[in-house]
Amino acid sequence: MDLGRIGIWWSGSWHLADDRSFDVPAALQELGYGALWSSGRFDPGLSPHFGEILSGASHVPVASGIVSIWVGAAADVAAGVADLERRFPGRFLLGVGASHSLAVHDYARPYARMVAYLDALDAAEIPVPPERRVLAALGPRMLDLSAQRAAGAHPYFVPAAHTERARARLGPGPLLTPEVAVVLCPDRSETGALAREYASIYLGLENYTNNLRTLGYDDADFADGGSDRLIDALIPSGDAAAVAAGVHEHLAAGADHVCVQVVANMRAFPFDEYRELAPALLGRWGPYTSVDRIDLQCG
Numbered sequence: 001m002d003l004g005r006i007g008i009w010w011s012g013s014w015h016l017a018d019d020r021s022f023d024v025p026a027a028l029q030e031l032g033y034g035a036l037w038s039s040g041r042f043d044p045g046l047s048p049h050f051g052e053i054l055s056g057a058s059h060v061p062v063a064s065g066i067v068s069i070w071v072g073a074a075a076d077v078a079a080g081v082a083d084l085e086r087r088f089p090g091r092f093l094l095g096v097g098a099s100h101s102l103a104v105h106d107y108a109r110p111y112a113r114m115v116a117y118l119d120a121l122d123a124a125e126i127p128v129p130p131e132r133r134v135l136a137a138l139g140p141r142m143l144d145l146s147a148q149r150a151a152g153a154h155p156y157f158v159p160a161a162h163t164e165r166a167r168a169r170l171g172p173g174p175l176l177t178p179e180v181a182v183v184l185c186p187d188r189s190e191t192g193a194l195a196r197e198y199a200s201i202y203l204g205l206e207n208y209t210n211n212l213r214t215l216g217y218d219d220a221d222f223a224d225g226g227s228d229r230l231i232d233a234l235i236p237s238g239d240a241a242a243v244a245a246g247v248h249e250h251l252a253a254g255a256d257h258v259c260v261q262v263v264a265n266m267r268a269f270p271f272d273e274y275r276e277l278a279p280a281l282l283g284r285w286g287p288y289t290s291v292d293r294i295d296l297q298c299g
Contacts, residue, residue: 001061001093001132001151004034005251006281008274009065009179009259011039014053017268024269025056031278035060037179037259040067040095046080047087054088062088065154065179065259066097066136069113074120082126094128095154097136111141118149134177138162138211140169147174152256154179157202159233160249161215167254177257180247183237184262184273191237196225198263199234235263244280 014024025036036053046064054062067077077094084092096117098110114135121128135146137153143166146153152175155166163178170176181198183191202208203222212221212230221227226234236246250258260281262273 001090002034003061003063003093003175003177003257004032005257006033006247007035007037007063007177007257007259008033009037009261010269011261012267012269014038014056014269016271023056024271025053025060025062026058027271028274029057029060031275032282033060033274033278035063035093035257035259037063037065037095040064040071040097046077047083050080050084050092051087054084054091059091061091061093063093063134063154063177063259064095065156066095068099069096069117070099070107074117075124078121078124078126078128081128081132085132092132093151094133095136096133097154098142111145114142114145115149118145134175137166138207139214143169147171151175152177154259157181157199157208157234158211159215160246160253161233162211163250163255164253165215175257176255177259178250178255179259179261180250181235181261181263182243182247182277183235183264184240184243184277185237186239188238192231194263195231195235195237199226199231240277240280243277247281 008028016024028036036057038050038053046067050062050064081092081094098114099107121133130149131151133150134152134154135142135150136156137143137146138155138158143153147170153166153170154177155162156179158178163176167176183194185191185194203226209222217230221230236243247258247260260277262270264270264273
């Protein structure tokens with residue numbers, strides 16, 4: 001499965017806020033993005049949500065980032081993947097992860113739970129083959145499991161230093177597909193506020209802060225939405241060139257594919273930001289003529 005070098009990661013609605021009536025997945029595909037990642041849905045069947053995205057784009061892969069192993073049975077998820085494979089052959093990549101203790105009742109032994117979940121995917125009536133799944137992975141054990149039992153790893157909320165370390169751990173073969181959040185806006189005060197609002201969510205989750213501690217960050221870096229050095233490392237911000245430079249650090253550090261998540265004060269899909277970023281991120285520009293260009297506004 002060819003994901004390309006740069007993809008889209010988005011957790012909200014895949015529809016626009018205004019009345020422009022074009023298909024977002026198709027438009028992103030036309031801009032040249034290599035894959036479309038959506039956060040995992042609580043429906044273990046997967047098919048309605050991911051089927052809508054897959055049907056919107058004609059050929060790019062679509063991936064889940066991520067489906068929680070605590071939600072629904074692996075057999076149901078496998079059946080959903082099989083349905084998507086039947087309808088959209090070769091285009092769906094299943095991302096699964098162990099989530100967080102604050103989000104899951106009776107959260108315990110996430111590594112053992114992941115191993116059992118992968119065993120169940122293997123034993124399903126129509127198995128999900130290892131090459132069609134990736135694991136949310138931060139630490140050494142889960143990275144190793146990503147290499148042994150999946151196509152690779154999908155880290156989230158990590159700086160390029162983690163990507164470099166993950167590549168060294170995984171070796172040259174497995175996929176490494178980090179998510180990278182970005183803020184596109186030339187106003188430094190605006191970018192800082194948006195980045196810290198976003199970061200504060202994840203700095204309250206121990207698996208992320210524990211991972212960042214191994215990279216040299218400490219409590220002072222986690223306070224008040226994140227220190228300047230932490231925010232600068234985690235969330236490339238500024239104009240399109242500055243954002244692209246930060247994203248490309250992950251590629252230089254060993255990522256095969258980077259999933260870019262635009263941080264903005266909206267729940268509707270931020271298509272204009274992704275369009276503005278496309279030339280710098282992708283090194284190419286194909287004019288999109290199906291919709292009129294509108295002016296960008298920060299936030």
